[in-house]
Amino acid sequence: xxxxxIASPLEQFxxxxxxxxxxxxxxxxxxxxxxxxxxxxxxxxxxISLSFYGNPIIPNNWQLLNEMVYNxxxxxxxDNLGSKGEAYFPFIFALHLFLLFCNLIGMVPYSFTVTSHxxxxxxxxxxxxxxxxxIGIQTHGFKFFALFLPRGVPLLIVPLLITIEFLSYxxxxxxxxxxxxxxxxSGHTLLKIIAxxxxxxxxxxxxxxxxxxxxxxLLLALIGLELAIAGxxxxxxxxxxxxxxxxxxxxx
Numbered sequence: 001x002x003x004x005x006i007a008s009p010l011e012q013f014x015x016x017x018x019x020x021x022x023x024x025x026x027x028x029x030x031x032x033x034x035x036x037x038x039x040x041x042x043x044x045x046x047x048i049s050l051s052f053y054g055n056p057i058i059p060n061n062w063q064l065l066n067e068m069v070y071n072x073x074x075x076x077x078x079d080n081l082g083s084k085g086e087a088y089f090p091f092i093f094a095l096h097l098f099l100l101f102c103n104l105i106g107m108v109p110y111s112f113t114v115t116s117h118x119x120x121x122x123x124x125x126x127x128x129x130x131x132x133x134x135i136g137i138q139t140h141g142f143k144f145f146a147l148f149l150p151r152g153v154p155l156l157i158v159p160l161l162i163t164i165e166f167l168s169y170x171x172x173x174x175x176x177x178x179x180x181x182x183x184x185x186s187g188h189t190l191l192k193i194i195a196x197x198x199x200x201x202x203x204x205x206x207x208x209x210x211x212x213x214x215x216x217x218l219l220l221a222l223i224g225l226e227l228a229i230a231g232x233x234x235x236x237x238x239x240x241x242x243x244x245x246x247x248x249x250x251x252x
Contacts, residue, residue, distance in 0.1 A: 009192035013116050013185065033120070036112045040105055044097040069097070073238070080242040084249055095128075096238040103184060103230035107223070115233075116184045118177060125177035128241055136248030144248065176240055183233050187226045194219045 019030035050066070073093045077085040085092075099115065106113025114120050136144045148165040149158065194215050201212035 009189045009196065012188060012192060013113070015117070032112045033114055033117065036105060037102065037114045037120070040101040040114065041098055043101045043105075044094060047097055047101075048094065069100075072096075072235070076235075076239055076242055080239070081246050081249070085242070085245075088245060092238060092242060095241065096234060099180075099234035099237055100231060103234055104227070106184065106188065107227060107230060113184055113188055115180050116188060118181045121177040121181040122173070125173050128176075129173045129244070132241075132245050132248055135245070139249060147248070172240075172244055176237065176244075180233050180237050183229055187222075187229055191219065191222055191226060194222060 016032045017029045018032060018035060021028045021030065047066075050062075070093070073096050074089070076096075077089050077092055081088065102114045105111055106116065133144075136147075140146075148162050148169065150161075153161055198212045198215040198219060201208040201215065203209075
């Protein structure tokens with residue numbers, strides 16, 4: 001009797017230590033997550049470098065693609081931050097490219113999706129959140145804390161309103177990180193399940209081997225959808241960063 005070993009769909013998210021390292025008792029080992037994160041960062045830097053090197057007068061396909069990505073980010077910054085967003089455009093553009101390549105590289109078989117781990121997305125969201133608040137305090141000084149207390153509020157409900165506003169402000173970190181993490185994890189898990197189902201039907205032989213084309217076709221369609229989601233989630237994360245930055249630069 002032949003048994004078919006089916007791997008867990010969550011196995012692809014396992015962090016594997018490649019080079020074990022310790023520093024004064026701290027674990028700073030090089031893992032597959034670190035490797036692909038650095039790889040994605042280098043590709044983003046390489047992309048930005050090529051964008052300003054040797055552009056022909058008549059645009060080729062590569063230049064058109066560069067300009068399309070640039071224009072998408074530029075319009076995002078202009079629509080949400082206006083002229084005051086020019087100073088923050090290099091960071092926002094680099095963030096957009098970095099997340100885009102993290103998501104797209106994760107679609108390559110036997111690679112690793114960095115954004116599928118909440119530790120990475122939460123750390124990135126928290127770092128951006130702290131930076132945005134520092135910018136807000138530098139711009140407005142102590143008036144920045146008026147963000148938690150709208151004008152004309154009765155004194156009786158001030159403590160309650162400050163608590164609600166503070167909690168709704170802090171929750172931005174969680175919504176920003178969980179949205180990216182959940183979408184990438186669920187999408188990759190679904191792809192793994194469908195792929196495993198198609199492989200099981202093919203391995204079973206007989207009539208099932210013929211009908212494995214049904215989940216295989218579904219898998220191909222889902223891969224196209226997941227590629228679109230990879231680009232969309234990078235865009236949404238960057239867009240929300242612009243919106244949160246605008247909130248601290250310009251009080252409403």
